[in-house]
Amino acid sequence: MKTSLAIPVQKTSKSRLPEIDFSNLVFGKTISDHMFVADYKNGEWTDLRIEPYGVLDLHPANAALHYGQSIFEGMKAYKNEKGEILVFRGDANAQRMNESAARMCMPEIPEEIFMEGLLQLLDLDRNWVPSGKGSSLYIRPFMFATDNYIGVKPSETYKFIIFTCPVGAYYSKPVNVKVETNFTRATEGGTGAAKTAGNYAASLYPALQAQKAGYDQLLWTDGKSHSKIEESGTMNVMFDINGTLITAPTHTGTILKGITRDSVIRLAKDWGMPLEERFLTVAELQEALEKGTLREAFGTGTAATIAHIAKINVNGMDYILPENPSDAFSTKVLNELDGIKYGEIADTRGWIVKI
Missing domain, CATH: 3.20.10.10 (D-amino Acid Aminotransferase, subunit A, domain 2)
Structure with a gap:
């Protein structure tokens, strides 16, 4: 896969894949090994990286917790019979996320960062994409304010993360x-x-x-x-x-x-x-x-x-x-x-x- 951004990767020391029962997936409960992360400060997106999925360290005065500057997207990737990963309309999700960002006084994410972070993450965690009809890899890009400040105003710093979840059907019946x-x-x-x-x-x-x-x-x-x-x-x-x-x-x-x-x-x-x-x-x-x-x-x-x-x-x-x-x-x-x-x-x- 050709890439235009050099994104540093820190691989997990122990994959959780052997623990996963792909025949019994509860939607949104099983999270893949890695996540893409970028930080916004001083007017630009910096410190792009892929790292093991894990907990976040948040200050009690985190602006998103108090004033709700938080947006997200939902998208999916699929695996074909050749084992290739197919991402459905990712550019449309990137565009819609930026429309949400504008409405919520948050910085837009350049489509190159959104798509390159996503594609390189999926390439690394490709074995997490389930096979077979009805199964897919649910993708959750999201952004939230990270200022540690109690005051009603747009944050000046933000964090953008993409993580993924292997899933089955959201609704099993009409x-x-x-x-x-x-x-x-x-x-x-x-x-x-x-x-x-x-x-x-x-x-x-x-x-x-x-x-x-x-x-x-x-x-x-x-x-x-x-x-x-x-x-x-x-x-x-x-x-x-x-x-x-x-x-x-x-x-x-x-x-x-x-x-x-x-x-x-x-x-x-x-x-x-x-x-x-x-x-x-x-x-x-x-x-x-x-x-x-x-x-x-x-x-x-x-x-x-x-x-x-x-x-x-x-x-x-x-x-x-x-x-x-x-x-x-x-x-x-x-x-x-x-x-x-x-x-x-x-x-x-x-x-x-x-x-």
Whole structure:
């Protein structure tokens, strides 16, 4: 693998690979041997290195702990039949992370540092990438403030880290969701479009209440009227009503610009699938459920990939969706994306970087 940055590597003295049961992976629990680290100070990224994965030494006055300057990304790498590592749309993740950084008053990460740190880390830990459909290496780049100062202002120093986790499926079965019309995930003018830690912290309580009631996730509605479907807790959402794919637009700044969402939209357009990027109202959704015109609903996300929705609760009423037939759009698009990610279908869109 050709590299343009000389990144020092400190290898672990003892790999944990022999301890790992790759047939029984719990999502996010198993961490690979190494991590890429860079520090931001005096206006530039310095001290790029790859080192053994380990604990961080944080001061109690760390600015991120008190004022929430923390952003992250989620992406995946896959292994094809030849044993090569395939990274899916890493450049899009790098771009989105910098959009989050700008919103949170944090420094942008040059794409060269992001991608070179990622690719060299994956090359070192390539044996951590699982083989077989349904398995992948989840990649977590994140950045947080490191000033040791109690005061409400942007930090002047930051740390950027990438670590990885071998994972299986995030959802092992179709999900049940509930339309949320009380709590709010994001409002216009807020940070909904940024992948920042605080957004997820604010969603935990209402999501927990839904889980106690038997639902896997919420379908969030807009913060002003709670009348329009926005996204779910771990994914963007799409609805097939009478053969037209409907998904919320991202121009309001309340919805995360999902990489998988964008990939599905591009495939839908290539295939001539009728598509509307607009807000589906709660009333429209309930009407489609009652009339049987909602053919399918599914979530899109890096962790979830394509998550079929089995049940939707609207205004206290449960609606069971029909089982997805083999010719359903979501099934077709899942097979296409998996084929590209695992190297079984030619990548004609420049989505794959091969190691």
